[in-house]
Amino acid sequence: MPSGDRPALESRPDEALTPVRRGFKPPPWLRRLGSWSLNAYAAFVILYLLLPVAVIVLFSFNDPAGKFNFVWKGFSLEAWQDPWKYPALVDALKTSLQVAALSTLVALVLGTLVAIALVRHQFRGSGGVDLFLVIPLTTPEIVLGSSLLTLFLDFGWNLGFGTIVLAHIMFEVSFIALTVKARIRGFDWSLEDAAMDLGASPTRTFFKVTLPLIVPGIVAAMMLSFALSLDDFIITLFNAGSTTTYPLYVNNAAKTALPPQINVLATMILAASLALIGLSVVWQRWRTRGEAR
Template sequence: MSRKAKVRTKSILSKIFCSLIYIVLFMPIAVVVVNSFNATTSKPYLTWKGFTFDWYVKLFENQSLLTSFGNTMIIALVTTVLSTIIGTLGAIGMYKYKFKGKGIIDGLLYIPVVIPEIVMGISLLTVFAKVSIPRGMLTLIIAHITFCVPYVIFNVRARLSGYDISIEEASMDLGANRIRTFWEITLPVLRPGITAGALLAFTLSIDDVIISYFVNGNTMTYPLQVMASIKSGVAPDVNALSALILAGTIIFVVLTQGNLFKKKKQ
C-alpha cells in the first residue's frame, strides 16, 4: 500500500471513529428531543404515534413539573451567587495569606469533589438532623453551596496562578484604597476564573440528584421529579421541558462563543 493510500485510509478511519463518538454522545439527546414531539399517550411513551406539539402545550398545564423546575432554578441561582462569592474570597485569601494549617485546609477542599455523592448526602442529612434544621429549600441551598464552593475556588485559584500581585501594590501606591483596588484591578483580572466557577456551580446545582434526594424534604426539584417519573416512563412533557432547556443552553453557548469569536477577530 502506498503512502498516499495509507494517509487516506487513516483519514477515513479517523472520520468514522469521530462520527461514532458523536453518535454515542448526542443520540440520547436526540431521542429526548424527538420523543417530545411524540403523539403517543400510552405508557411507557416509547412507541412513535405521530408528530405533535401538544406536549409543549400540556407542559404549561403540569403545575408540579413547573414548580419543580422553578425550585431548581431558584436553588441554582442562589447557590451560584453565594458559592461564587465565598469561593472567590476563599481563593484570594488562600493565595495572598500564609497561616498555620493552610496546607491541611487546601487538601480538605478536595474532599467534597472526590467523595462519593451518596456519602456526602448522608453526611449532610446527619448534620441537618443533629442541628434540627427542617429539610427543604434551605437545606438544599446549603448542601449545594457545600459541594459547589470548592469548584469555584479551584477555577479562581487557577487564574491566580499567573497573577502579579505587584499590580495591586502599584495601584495602592498611586492612591487607591484596598476596596477600589479590588474592584478595578483584582476583580477584572480574575473575572474569567470567576465566570468559569460560577457557570460550573450553576451546572452542578441544576443537575444534582443524589445529594438533593437526601436533603430535599418536601421540596421537589426538576431532576428529582424526573427520577420519580422513571418507573412509569418519562412523559413527553418532561421531554418537552428538557428540549426547551437544551435549546436555551444552545442559544447561550452560541451567543457567548459568538462574542468571543468577534473579540478575537477584532
C-alpha cells in the same frame, strides 16, 4: 603530540557519504487510513455524547399513546403548545431554578474569595485547604448526601428548601474555587500593587483591576456550578424532605407516567444553556479584541 592532548576524531570519506537514516515513513495509503480512522473515531465519540440529547429533543415532539413517552408513535406539537400542563412539574422546575440560583450566588462569592486567598497569599496550611477542596469532589455523592442528612438531623433542622441549598453550596464551593484558582494562577499581582501605589484603596483595586481580569474564570465557574446544582439528584434526594426538585420529579414520574412535557422543559433548559454558552464565547472574544486594541 603532547601526552595530555587527545587525538582529534577523523571522519572517513565513506562515513561522510553514508545517508542518515530517518524514522519510518508510512506509505500514502497508510497515512490516509490513519487519518480516516481518526476522523471516524472522533465522529463516533461526538455521536455517542450527543445521542442522549438528541433523543430528549426528538421525543419532545412525540405523540405517546399512553402515559409513558418511551416509544415513538408519531410527530406532534401538542406538548410544545402546552408545556405548562402539569403544575407539579412546573413547580418542581421553579424550585430547581431557585435552588440553583441561590446556591450558585453564595458559592460563587465564597469560592472566588477562597481561590484568591490561596493564590494571592501564601500561608501555612494552604496545602491542607486544597485537600479539603478536593474532598467533596472525590467523595461519592451517596456518602456526601447521607452525611449531610445526619448533620441536619443532629442540628434539629427540618428538611426542605433550605437544607437543599446548604447541601448544594457545600459541593459547589469546591468546583468554583478550583475553577477560579486555575484561571488566576498566572495573574500578575503587580497590577494590584501598581494601582495601590497610584492611590487606589484595596477595595477599589479589587473591583477596578482584579475582578475585571478574572471575570472569565468566574463566569465559567458560575455556569458549571449552576448546571451541577440543577442536575443534582442523589444529594438532593437525601436532604429534600417533602420538597420536590425537577430531577426528583422526573425520577418519580418515570415510575407512574412520563409525559412529553418533561422532554419539552428539558429541551428548553438545553437551549437556554447553549444560548448562555454562546453569549459567553462571544463576550470573551469581544473582550479579547478590545484588549488587543
